[in-house]
Amino acid sequence: MSNEVLVDADWAVAHLADPKVVFVEVDEDTAAYDTNHIAGAIKFNWRTDLQDGTRRDFVSKAGFEALLSKNGIANDDTVVLYGGNNNWFAAYAFWYFKLYGHQDVRLLDGGRKKWELDGRELVAEVPARAATTYVATEQDRTLRAFRDDVLKAIGTQNLVDVRSPDEYAGRLLAPAHLPQEASQVGGHIPTAANIPWSKAANEDGTFKSIDELKALYTGAGVDLGKDTIAYCRIGERSAHTWFVLHELLGVKNVKNYDGSWTEYGSLVGVPVALGDEPGNA
């Protein structure tokens, strides 16, 4: 589907030569981009471009302005984000763009995976864009949850843990494409519902239909009239769910907890639930 925040491959192909539409491949590292990418796309490395680098935080307002200016993105450009990992890091970047007030940012449905599986063209040529002077707004804190917000939400707001069932239950400490070792304990935040991010996506990485998405959350007992905080392990899979709830379904008061389990599972003295049930407040 294509709408104001989600575009499909045909829309992308029709806008590849549009100078006011900037395609950005975003991933945790840019090895795939460096091999090939959608024609005209620039790259953002989530780790080196979008993180603070010293503190555990993401790029500051000044850093975001410098990054976009250097890469030739103007305030009135349409930015289309896509990437590997089922668009996790592209969704994470989308959330940053919204936090810093960019007006027109969209995701390419299915990301790099669908593009590759469909056999669409990828090129090695890296584009050159003239630098701009990008001005960001102050961070919109209504979209971001911190640990104290999460502790207050236990038993009162919707907490949505979007990790796999085995991570939620504490049987796995990390996504299973990574070795199972972590400094944080296993388990989940008490009262959190487990609605894996993957249930919102088809096998090819595209989002499910709006009706299917609504049914997914309401069927799992999420009261969409209440405030919601989504989390995962580092906040990227939950950015995917934040995108579904806030951007596709238009649910108000949805926050992404980017501290996520990496922070919560390391806190001293907070409640933790083990097993497949949400647990009590």
Add this chain to the structure above:
Amino acid sequence: MSSCGAVVGGVSLDRVDVSTQAVIQGVVQKDGEPVKVGYVRLLDSGNEFTAEVPVSTAGEFRFFAAAGTWTVVALVPGGSARASVTAELGKIADIDVLVA
């Protein structure tokens, strides 16, 4: 900070203590040859998504699961295939996935 992104082909075992892991790995093949482009998903015993990696240029993939029965699903341009595999702690379960 701990990362969550998938490594092409899966994380190398070079620095991993396999005795603490339940490794599932293999090669995706089509027409008798390893595929160069594709993705492999790991589903749990309830068929729920648990992880996904892009294959290496030699068609390889690797996961670090828990003991139990899992399903691997290969997605390649123009096809897909699935296979069941049992993982055990301290062991490497090799499973090749053949796409028709």
